Amino acid sequence: MFKPTASIFKNHQIAGHYRAIDRAQKCIVPFHFEIQGREYPEPARESNWLRRLSGTRSERHAVVELTPSKVMILWSPEQRNLGEMPLSQIRCIQIGAIRWHATEGLDPRHAFRATIFVLTDAGNFYFANSDMEVLPAIFKFAHQHGIAVEDPLHLIPLLKVGWHVAAKTLHATYKELVAHTGYPEGKV
Template identity: 80%
Template structure:
């Protein structure tokens, strides 16, 4: 019988939300990221005037918050799903996968950033629609002495800007992922 690895995240306050952490151990789960006060992707401006005045949002997302001491997962409702100390992380791997997208669309929308948090107690797989999260994660990891793996060599590619990088990634994705374990097809 399959038994999932023990989760390193603590403070599982709501039994039903524990599945979000368990799911992130088994497959790539879309999450927003908040790194040093900046959200990835940037939230869209609220159109409802009452929500703008009250400071609330119509759109709510599950979020991974990176703080100087820990990683915190938040539910869309703002509940703490779990926390993991930064020193429990062995390394972070960044990458990109093809996403469901129709042919002929802007290649910037064809990829999702992947962030794999690897620890001795389990691995966690996250996806984000904003590729600018990758340089921010690398900078955060450098500041906190976390090893970062970039098997697709995306950071040098992203220095030219996401539009140019997306076109090059779109044209050469099959060759880039050939021996990395990343899927060549759309996810």
């Protein structure tokens, strides 16, 4: 099992330019994921009416797109290709969760972020995503393409009951789940 080092959980940064891939090799960086045509999280509706009419978006973010043959890192909305690798280079994907907020009064569904660690021969990449529903989609995609998936926190069975119920369970048992895995107990 891959044990993430504490250093990747520090310096949590926002993807914002062409160096996002380099940063994703050093620390966890938030990325959108697109798997078989569905984006996680779903893009928010554009509030600027002029941009809506023209079909452009004001929000800029990096996207990891999983296709049947390769993984592409894109800078959206321009869809500029920042890098790609064939699926055959991926040794393993580890899925997990990190505590984003530790506040008890907060809706537990917003207290966690999905983590996706892509382990390759060329190096490892560390991504975060605000939509926990990305984890079952990645698990299914990896299974279809023969990529090994590690789930040290046992999130896939937990997410099968629905994210609302799973979030409460995860919130209550997070300390026990992360013990001896390398994931931080506190919020990131």
